[in-house]
Amino acid sequence: xxxxxxxxxxxxxxxxxxxxxxxxxxxxxxxxxxxxxxxxxxxxxxxxxxxxxxxxxxxxxxxxxxxxxxxxxxxxxxxxxxxxxxxxxxxxxxxxxxxxxxxxxxxxxxxxxxxxxxxxxxxxxxxxxxxxxxxxxxxxxxxxxxxxxxxxxxxxxxxxxxxxxxxxxxxxxxxxxxxxxxxxxxxxxxxxxxxxxxxxxxxxxxxxxxxxxxxxxxxxxxxxxxxxxxxxxxxxxxxxxxxxxxxxxxxxxxxxxxxxxxxxxxxxxxxxxxxxxxxxxxxxxxxxxxxxxxxxxxxxxxxxxxxxxxxxxxxxxxxxxxxxxxxxxxxxxxxxxxxxxxxxxxxxxxxxxxxxxxxxxxxxxxxxxxxxxxxxxxxxxxxx
Numbered sequence: 001x002x003x004x005x006x007x008x009x010x011x012x013x014x015x016x017x018x019x020x021x022x023x024x025x026x027x028x029x030x031x032x033x034x035x036x037x038x039x040x041x042x043x044x045x046x047x048x049x050x051x052x053x054x055x056x057x058x059x060x061x062x063x064x065x066x067x068x069x070x071x072x073x074x075x076x077x078x079x080x081x082x083x084x085x086x087x088x089x090x091x092x093x094x095x096x097x098x099x100x101x102x103x104x105x106x107x108x109x110x111x112x113x114x115x116x117x118x119x120x121x122x123x124x125x126x127x128x129x130x131x132x133x134x135x136x137x138x139x140x141x142x143x144x145x146x147x148x149x150x151x152x153x154x155x156x157x158x159x160x161x162x163x164x165x166x167x168x169x170x171x172x173x174x175x176x177x178x179x180x181x182x183x184x185x186x187x188x189x190x191x192x193x194x195x196x197x198x199x200x201x202x203x204x205x206x207x208x209x210x211x212x213x214x215x216x217x218x219x220x221x222x223x224x225x226x227x228x229x230x231x232x233x234x235x236x237x238x239x240x241x242x243x244x245x246x247x248x249x250x251x252x253x254x255x256x257x258x259x260x261x262x263x264x265x266x267x268x269x270x271x272x273x274x275x276x277x278x279x280x281x282x283x284x285x286x287x288x289x290x291x292x293x294x295x296x297x298x299x300x301x302x303x304x305x306x307x308x309x310x311x312x313x314x315x316x317x318x319x320x321x322x323x324x325x326x327x328x329x330x331x332x333x334x335x336x337x338x339x340x341x342x343x344x345x346x347x348x349x350x351x352x353x354x355x356x357x358x359x360x361x362x363x364x365x366x367x368x369x370x371x372x373x374x375x376x377x378x379x380x381x382x383x384x
Contacts, residue, residue, distance in 0.1 A: 001098040003221040005231035006381070008036025009339075009346035014212035014331030015181040016114040021050060022061055024213035025110035026068035032215035033069070033106065037228035040069040043217075044102030046076040047092050049085035049109040049335035052124050056112060065108060080335075082128040082370035083284065085109060086214065087239075087338030087377035093218040094237040103223040109336035110213040121209050125334075128371040130245045141284070142206055144246060144372050146198035149287040151252035153200060156302035160200065164191040165308045166286040167204040167328060173315060174325025176356035179340070181210050181331030205286040207326075212333030214340040230350045232342070235271065235363075236380040238264035244374035255288075255373030258295035265365075265378040266297070273297045276380070277360040278320040278348070280341035282369040283328045289313075289321065292367050296378070320358040323348065338368040338377060345381055 010031035017024050025048070033040055048062040058064075062076025081088035086109030093105035113121045126135040129144060149163075168188060174180035186204060194203035224231065240261035243249050249256070266272060273296065281292035290304035298319060299307055307313060313321035324330045324344035327337060345364045347353045366379045 002100060004094050004097040004218055004234045005221055005224060005227070006216055006234065006342060006346060007219050007224055007227055007229060007231050008032040008217035009215065009343040010035060011179045011214040011340050011343040012212060013179050014210045014333055017112055017211035021053060021056055021110045021112040021213065022058060022064050024112070025061070025108045025215070026065050028213045029065060029106055029108045029215040030069060032217050035229060036217040036219070038104060038217065038219070040071045042104050043071060043074055043106045045093070045096050045105045046074055047079050047089035047105065047107050048076055049079050049089045050111065051080055051082065051085055051335045052111055052113060055116060055124065081375045083282070083332070083334050084338055084368040084370035084375050084377050085335040087366070087368035087379065088375070090216060090218070090338060090342065090379065091237045091239050091377055094234050097218050097220050104217060104219040107216040107218065107339055108213070109339040111333035111335045112211045113209050114211050133245055133247065141372070142198040142201055145285040145287055146201045147246065148252050148372070149200055149285070152287060152290070155253055156305070158305045160192060161188060162305040162309055163200070163205055163286040164188050166283065166289050167191055169308065169314055170283065170322050170326045170328040173323050173356055174329030177325050177330060179343070180325045180329060181208060182325070182329045201285055201287070207284045207328050207332040210331030210333040212331055212336045212340065214336040214343050216339050216342050231384060232346055232349060232381040233384055234379060235382050236265040236269035236378070238268055239375065239377045240264065241375050242373050244371065246372060253301065254291045254295045255369060255376065257373045257376035258292060258367065258369065261376040261378040262296045265380050269380045271380060275363055276365045277363045278323060278358045279365050279367065280322055280324060280344050281326070281367040283322060283326040284332060286328065288369070289326065293321065296365070296367060315356060315358050323353065323356050323358050338366070341366040341368060342379070349383065
């Protein structure tokens with residue numbers, strides 16, 4: 001296998017886009033390609049993620065993006081893996097580049113939902129769960145993650161301020177991120193006064209619906225003789241799945257797919273959690289960040305909440321987590337989220353994360369989950 005590098009990464013600001021998903025995806029893709037020092041003609045494959053494109057009455061968007069880039073003859077594939085779609089697309093790009101099937105590949109994730117009312121958007125999101133046993137019976141993702149949070153609280157009792165500390169930290173980071181939807185800090189009082197959405201999850205425990213687009217260029221080391229940016233060496237690209245139906249899981253104290261994907265990734269990289277400098281993890285709800293820290297192997301079960309409260313996961317803490325603001329505050333445009341995590345890591349490595357820098361950026365990990373853990377991707381990056 002060849003060594004694969006991320007040599008370009010770009011994102012727009014998450015929130016509400018005035019343009020179509022197709023237009024936004026083409027624009028950030030071109031920005032990522034230009035940033036990489038390559039030309040569109042150098043791209044051999046494109047992998048596009050767009051879960052809810054049909055809400056814009058547009059499927060098969062990949063060839064349209066390629067046409068906008070001036071490379072209509074390049075093959076494109078749409079990758080869908082719920083909220084982990086563009087991370088799954090990154091895995092495919094890695095496989096193609098490392099395996100020698102192409103010298104350079106483009107990953108694009110995009111979503112536009114702001115033209116939908118809340119009920120309709122929630123209904124689309126809920127289709128990523130088990131429709132027959134969960135969605136059809138009224139379950140939405142706030143309710144499903146609240147079920148997980150209640151199970152965790154029963155095993156490891158915690159005060160509301162524990163989840164609040166996750167939200168406050170991620171909003172503080174997002175306030176310094178020009179790509180973030182919410183660029184405003186919140187206080188503990190604001191958090192505690194926010195309405196209950198699905199007990200114990202309050203409004204500020206939940207990620208927003210977001211529009212957004214992000215793109216990543218992956219290329220072979222041999223193909224990029226003189227990189228114009230500091231590349232991210234892809235040390236590991238691992239994916240896993242687990243039982244989707246929550247009623248069939250042996251326990252609700254974490255996400256099994258994260259555990260198995262992390263085991264694969266660290267084995268592939270020949271590394272241990274203690275060697276990772278900072279993380280971008282899937283915090284669609286604040287409880288999910290606690291799960292991620294424990295399932296990835298960074299903290300023992302039941303201790304992540306205390307680490308959050310004590311500042312371990314702050315940007316200047318021992319283990320910085322979500323310096324971008326995470327899904328919680330940066331935003332969650334479903335299919336763009338995984339790629340946007342890589343954008344944050346790329347900007348940290350290249351000194352572009354002004355005002356939200358983490359102290360050390362030799363290694364990083366990105367963790368992206370589909371739905372309530374039916375799928376998961378874990379990528380590990382390092383400098384050359």
